[in-house]
Amino acid sequence: MRRLGRAVAVGVRRSLPMAMAMAIGALMLIDFFFDERHINALGGFFLESAVIVVAFALLLGLLNVLVVHLRRIIKREGGWFYSIALLAMALMVMVAGIPGPDNSAVVWIFDYIQFPLQAATFSLLAFFVATAAYRGLRLRSLEAVAFVLTAVVVLIGQVPVGRVLGDVVPALKDWILNVPSTAGVRGIIIGVALGTIATGVRVLMGFDRPYGGEGGSTQ
Amino acid sequence: MGFLAEILGNLGIGQQHALMFALLLPFFPLLLLLNRRIRERGNPPLRPIPAYEDLEAYLGEATESGRTVHVSMGTGGIGTGVTAESLAGLTVLEHIAGHSAATGLKTVATVSDPSLLPVAQDVMREACAAQGYPEAYDPACVRFVSSDKVAYAAGVMDILGHDKVSCNVMIGNFSDEFLLMSEVGARNAVNQVGGTTSPQILPFVYASTDHALIGEEIFAAGAYLLGKTAHVASLAAQDWLRTAIILTILIGILVRSLA
């Protein structure tokens, strides 16, 4: 009796997540293609459930942040002072947001702390592009030569200064942007679409575990 | 043709959806057939992708030097439009987790979307359990940094700058903040492997990492790193369909030009 129960438990643990993933995946696919009322309702229900599950995952994330930084503070690992600052600021914003996300304190924090920080960190990108250009665009191979030449042509052609050298550079830039660049992007997008479909079909057919179950099918 | 469109219309499928259906349907039988064939005849030869080959060397170097490897699975999550890229990042994490559970290499995985957090933790835990050391699993090896992409980049920049990282693997969906992270890694002479499907981020990947995985090469991780038959079969199925698409494009060009 116990052995039977154990076998059932193992079977359920292995196959149930995969069976669920396959069933719901098939349902969502049918919902996307066909216009049947009941299936659409069911599909809509699952989509909403997914949103709710992800929202709860956010709670897990916050717990994880707490654990990681508390551990760092307790063990006095490197940078533990910054962990205290992080936890203190998180607490402050949470407390400020208790009356609601639209109250003045939260709005003030967004406008005068978060947005400037985001904008400033993103502006670092410009400097990092410069150092990446200095260090990374070395003419190591034939592809690197093509890369650098294209970059130079587009850089010059984009700005008004480029017109000074005549119309050649802007025209070349336009051709590069319209023909090879677009073609390459389209090719990559087609390949990525195929890969995405393959990933989904693998889970649908049970070849891949949907992460959370144990093992995959070995048909 | 009109007859077909009528049937589909009655079923509630629009024309665009019908085209999508036509692209999706061949995958199922192809995958089954190719899976069986590979089981009988073994893996077909795959073209070498230097990024995956060198990843093994980087992992070995990290293990020997006693430093950590950082894995980022992108700023997308599961349940978004970029689920497939995040799953590709998870496949790479699975491989690295197996390696680190077997050799004692310290792994730090960071996530931006919280839906990836429990899944990544599960991958690490399964890897430790498969090696027979379930107690070696440390839940803090997967860190949720921030939902905001820029804040996530800032967190990863800190890890790469201060945490004695020897190898940095960033495969998944990224946007412009990729360069922030990879530049810090390059500055600290970290071995980096990057891959993404967004074409506008690929120049950043190319310029600042040692090896770039372009577009769908990130979906090949299961076949190259883990050697799973199902993944190799799906790669082969993708190849077949890609050939079909190329033929369709060529035929379409001819028809349009001659008409």
Place this chain on the structure above:
Amino acid sequence: MMECPECGAANKPDSRFCGECGQPLGTPKGMTCPMCDTSNPPGITVCRLCGARLIPPGVSPSEVPLEPLKPGEEAATEAEGEGVEAVGDLAEDEIAEGVGVAEGPGEETPPPWLKKLEELAVEGGAEPEEGEDIERGELPEWLEVPPDFDEMLSEAARAADEEGVAPAEIPTWLEALRPEEEAGVEEPAEAEASGEVTGLLKGISGTLGIEPILAIPRRAVPLEAVSPASAAYERAELFSAVVREPARRGVTLTERRRTEKLAVSMVRWMTYLILAAAVVVPILLGSTWSERNMTVGGSATAMYQAIEQLPPGAVVLVSQDYDPGVAGEMLPQARAVLHHLMERGARVINVSLTPEGARLSMRVLDAVADDYGYVEGEGYQVLGYVVGVEAGPRSVVEGLLTAGWSDLVGDVEDIALIVEFAGAPEYLRLWLEQVQGPYGIPMVAGVSATADPFARPYYRNEANRQLLGLMTGLVGAAEYEQLSGESGPALASMDSQSVAHIVIILLILAGNVAYFGGRLTGRLTR
């Protein structure tokens, strides 16, 4: 279900390769040699090619599980013989005769091997099998038999007797071994001393007696004298000299590394300073070169024309979908277009798919509205942030058409134009797929510079022009300002942008010069 020998995953019985790791599997129809990977037919024990053992010792090659041996049965197999070879030098035929541990009931004579052991025991000195060439050395003190050993033995026997073992605990086969009193078996007199007198084995003869001497240690053989070569002495002396030297600190090595690091970070900081100067200096100098020499591209002109052709009072849906990271490009675009729209007298409905976009655009909208005297609610309406990125555009349009979100719009035709500001290609794609395609509303877009390759095909597609105009990055904003004749922040930044681009090109050049120069000097110094 077959298990993979490499990774242990379960596989279907007729698979030849494992599903998890791709390694070949062995099938029940034969065995794959673990050493050389050749497949062998069933039933053989060593590999045909390399001779490695395919079956562990002690197992019959047949697939039928072994049955327990009956007493006296010949179970002579090669494996058996090999397996027990190491046990002792006892003759093989004796083993073949009777392997069974149990003796049938009624048998009174001990089996031959027991007899042999008994003889060995009787001989009184447990000679080891390789016996002849071992000398008996002198026994150490602790091995010598104490004089009162016999007394100790009999005391132990008495104590055990008193304890008494319940007869029920003794298994029957053991009972059967006990000699029966009336049989009167004669045992050699010497054997009496070696028969068991106590405990479970009471009365059974032929067992190993208690021997005081359990092992005779082998006398040590002196080693031969070693005479090393003279070179070995020299090396040994050198080694000991090196070991005795005090440890030297690697001072010079760390110093060099520190200067290298300093040089590298100097270069980095110089790069940052140069770029910062390239951006800041033209602004400080108040240079207007770009304003005078700005030429406008076709896509921006098309966008300008699309808005220029709007009748006064037309309702325009403006969507601001960007985050603070690209706000530097998008805000000047939004500003320039909103100026134009309000100049034409259009009525603006402002919406956003990102919360930051909603916030950021509010500032621009309010500032421009003040310039033209627009009043919120009449001239423009702010719907704010619409939740649900993936279905956002569709819900906006449906909300406008059916839910009456705005009084300005009642029907699809009421929306004259959609102006989309996309920080990332995905927002543009969502609007195109969910609104422009199905409803056919005219649409123009302003995108950030990195999203341009994605957006351009929609503009250039002459068969199905989904975008009537396209504005790219800060340059697009500057072009638009040039077209409107309205000088704004974009045009003012053009000089900085030009200089910055040139600086980056020079940095690429410098990087390559450093790279090739370094390789050249390396080659020269070699």
